[in-house]
Amino acid sequence: MAREIKKVAVIGCGFIGFGWITVFARHGIEVNAFDSFAPSMETVKDRVRDGLDFFVDEGVVKAEDIPAIMDRIKLCSSLEEAVADADYVQECIPENLELKQNLFRDVANLTDETVAIGSSCSGLQMADIAAKVTNHPERCIVSHPTNPPHIVAYMEIAGDTASDEVKQHIFDFMESIGQKPIICKEIYGYVLNRMQLAVQKEALYMVQEGICSVEAVERAITDGVGMRWPFTGPLATEELNSASIEEGMYKYKDYMMEFFTKEQKPLNDISDELIAKVVAGVKPIMNGRTHDEYRLWRDQMVTRTRLMKENNPI
Ligand SMILES: NC(=O)c1ccc[n+]([C@@H]2O[C@H](COP(=O)([O-])OP(=O)(O)OC[C@H]3O[C@@H](n4cnc5c(N)ncnc54)[C@H](O)[C@@H]3O)[C@@H](O)[C@H]2O)c1
The missing domain is CATH 1.10.1040.10 (N-(1-d-carboxylethyl)-l-norvaline Dehydrogenase; domain 2)
Known part of the structure; x- marks a missing residue:
């Protein structure tokens, strides 16, 4: 069921969302970014740009590559637009169960079973987050980054209600773009914390x-x-x-x-x-x-x- 990931929807463009956008865009992945709070949307490209300038200063990114990286980021005006043609969805909204439950329900209804949905959540259980998902909940996983994800590559993939196939698919994807994933069972705090x-x-x-x-x-x-x-x-x-x-x-x-x-x-x-x-x-x-x-x-x-x-x- 897994599909090749060429485009990711990042939902929530705060601390973690902007870091994920930087990771994906820098490694050749198209990004559809959406945040329900206008100031987050208005500033996110500047924050990504600042992050890339930092990488240029550190010799990690070439200045001439920045325009192409920035061109991969599309700001979307609705959740529907953001997930419509996405191959993977990375949720980065606040650590609030009801907010995440509603978002996962909506994203699952807007996408088909070949689209995995990852939560950046720090402590919630995937069974709870996916409680309102009826359209293939086995594609809902924990995809927990370290802050900031574009600086510290280590990340954790979990979700006891997710299929092993989906977890492995996102593991392989993350590894292919330079992240350092591990897979673990769901436990309070996961491994790093x-x-x-x-x-x-x-x-x-x-x-x-x-x-x-x-x-x-x-x-x-x-x-x-x-x-x-x-x-x-x-x-x-x-x-x-x-x-x-x-x-x-x-x-x-x-x-x-x-x-x-x-x-x-x-x-x-x-x-x-x-x-x-x-x-x-x-x-x-x-x-x-x-x-x-x-x-x-x-x-x-x-x-x-x-x-x-x-x-x-x-
Ligand atoms: N900050 C950290 O150190 C850290 C580390 C690892 C994981 N996390 C996890 O990552 C997630 C995001 O944390 P953060 O620190 O980026 O939070 P944040 O508050 O900086 O950003 C959250 C963003 O989500 C937006 N948002 C809220 N509801 C939304 C909705 N329904 N649709 C679209 N956008 C919405 C907000 O406007 C905000 O811009 C949380 O689950 C958190 O636990 C955070």
Whole structure:
């Protein structure tokens, strides 16, 4: 049933929608963009253009390719127009179940069974989002990006009510345009956010208990373990902490279990006081940069690391 994807409808042109538009258009895919809020539509092409200018500065995109990339983006004045000739639909509207349910129902009614419909949702279950879909709900999947999708390519494909064929089709498509997809079962937070939340929980606990400062937990990642993580993840790390992964797992399993079962403490609340501590601790880390300057610096560093990785594959 899968059809070749040459044109994608992006529905919702906020933070995530504009990133997806940039990913698709940059990789030769035609994009029909639609947002129900006029200011989002009026600004989205400028935001994509700014993102492409950033890529030119970083040597990722050639300036002469920008006009062709921008020409692939069509602003549509209705949902009907956006999905009419689309081969895939990427939904990027707010994390609100009723909004997504209604949109999925409408998109499914406007398209045939060969068109997969992906949700950028961060935590909702696909069975709930597709609850009002009667026209082939098995083509409705979770297609969860990392923010921003055009900078961080990792993404998650899920949906326990979706067919394996559709999930594999979107996996192959995403891979073909330079994204880094994984497929997982539906679980709260999916994979990336579960791991991020595990670290955040421990960071908040240590700050709350006065064990160390906000700066210290930040540096444990940005100067410490995070220096390895772009290259060796949380499990492969053990190969290099020992003579081999087998030896590492057996050597450290008691140490790990001691932490998991006895040393790890619950975090019962994120109090106003704890939030104030975090806010006061993060501001100096930004070193006088504004929010936008901090984002630009982060995007530059991530893009340069990504290029270095792509030029030095394992
Ligand atoms: N921001 C993140 O860090 C992040 C990361 C991964 C996934 N997500 C998920 O991506 C989705 C979008 O998040 P965002 O941060 O881009 O939100 P956003 O608020 O920036 O953008 C949502 C856009 O959808 C538009 N919209 C609302 N209802 C609509 C409708 N019925 N039809 C068309 N357009 C509509 C809004 O006008 C807005 O422009 C959410 O499900 C979110 O959980 C967000």
